[in-house]
Amino acid sequence: MHSYPPLNLRVTTPRLELAGATDDLLDRLAPLVREGKAMARPAPYDDPISLYEEDPDKRVAKWLRGIWRGRGKVDADFWRLYLVVLVDGAPVGMQDLMGDRFASFGTVTSFSWLSADLRGRGLGREMRQAVLHLAFDGLAAKEAESDAFADNLASNGVSRALGYEPNGTTWDTRQGEAGEIQRWRLTREAWLPRRRGDIGIEHLDETKATLDLP
Numbered sequence: 001m002h003s004y005p006p007l008n009l010r011v012t013t014p015r016l017e018l019a020g021a022t023d024d025l026l027d028r029l030a031p032l033v034r035e036g037k038a039m040a041r042p043a044p045y046d047d048p049i050s051l052y053e054e055d056p057d058k059r060v061a062k063w064l065r066g067i068w069r070g071r072g073k074v075d076a077d078f079w080r081l082y083l084v085v086l087v088d089g090a091p092v093g094m095q096d097l098m099g100d101r102f103a104s105f106g107t108v109t110s111f112s113w114l115s116a117d118l119r120g121r122g123l124g125r126e127m128r129q130a131v132l133h134l135a136f137d138g139l140a141a142k143e144a145e146s147d148a149f150a151d152n153l154a155s156n157g158v159s160r161a162l163g164y165e166p167n168g169t170t171w172d173t174r175q176g177e178a179g180e181i182q183r184w185r186l187t188r189e190a191w192l193p194r195r196r197g198d199i200g201i202e203h204l205d206e207t208k209a210t211l212d213l214p
Contacts, residue, residue, distance in 0.1 A: 005206035006071075006081055011130045011138075012200045016123060018095050018130050021067060021082035029084055029091040030060050037115040038093070042151045044113075046172040046181070051113070077101055079211050081134075085114065085127055092118050095127040097135060099211070106142030108135045125158045132162065133199040136191050139213060143187045150180040159184040163194055 002008050007020035019025060032038060034056040045051060050062035070080045078100050085093040093114035102108065110131050114124055135141040146164060148155035149172075164184035172181050208214075 004071075005203060005210045008203040009081065009083070009207045010200075010202040011083070011134050012202070013126055013130050013196075014198055015087070015126045016130065017086040018083040018127070018134070019086055021071070021084045021094070025084040025086075025091055026064060026067065029094070030064070032092070032115050033063050034060050037117065038113045040116065040119075040152075040154075042149065043174045044149065044152050044155065046149075046174055046179075047176065052175055074211060076103055076212055081207070083131070085112075085123075087118065087123065092123075093127070095131050097131050099139075099141075102139075102141075102211075102213070106140070107145060108139070108141045108143075109145045109147075110135075119154065124154060125161060128158050128162060129196060130199055132186070132191060133196065134201060136188055137195065137199075138201045138204050139208065141188065143185060144191070146184040146186075147181050148184075149174065150182050156182055156184075159186075162186065163190045165190070 002022065007022050009020040011018040033051070038051050050059060050066050053059035053062055067082050071082060080096055080098045083095050083097070084091050085095050093112065095112040096110060098109045098111070100107070110128065112124065112127055114127065132144055135144055145167070146159050164186040167183040167185035169183060170181045171178055173179065
């Protein structure tokens with residue numbers, strides 16, 4: 001057990017687990033970042049992001065520093081839960097959940113990546129279902145937002161399959177080039193008929209207290 005409650009958070013499904021991103025788990029995940037397994041083509045992330053760093057050692061260092069900074073910034077206006085994805089006990093990616101003025105709007109957004117070795121097996125969808133369960137069932141969110149570049153077929157496909165509705169488009173850059181972003185929105189009412197009964201959450205109350213949530 002860790003003294004900082006979000007590091008004890010666990011969300012479990014029959015196929016995987018989302019676990020608070022402890023330094024031990026990040027160390028075990030770092031080889032995938034170093035090997036470029038968090039990347040995909042076409043490039044999936046907007047600028048700037050450490051995963052675009054070309055030098056492998058700098059990539060890992062920047063990635064870790066970003067997570068450490070994010071873990072320390074928790075207040076009423078913004079928080080981010082960093083969760084490592086475990087499959088059969090092995091770290092294979094990340095699935096984060098963010099709340100921006102959550103107390104006022106009840107809206108969350110998510111960010112994820114999965115090792116290139118495990119894509120195409122439905123794990124991306126399972127990861128998203130797990131974090132949506134945390135958001136709606138655990139934190140009583142009102143809606144979840146997501147966005148992805150228009151040519152990121154995998155991410156957009158997961159959003160569509162899980163009941164998100166298109167919510168307009170915008171533009172962003174990736175590696176200095178402009179790209180169209182597709183936005184998505186899932187309300188609590190649309191999620192409830194899809195709620196799964198086989199997803200569990202551990203150490204939720206302590207985490208909510210840390211985030212100043214009722």
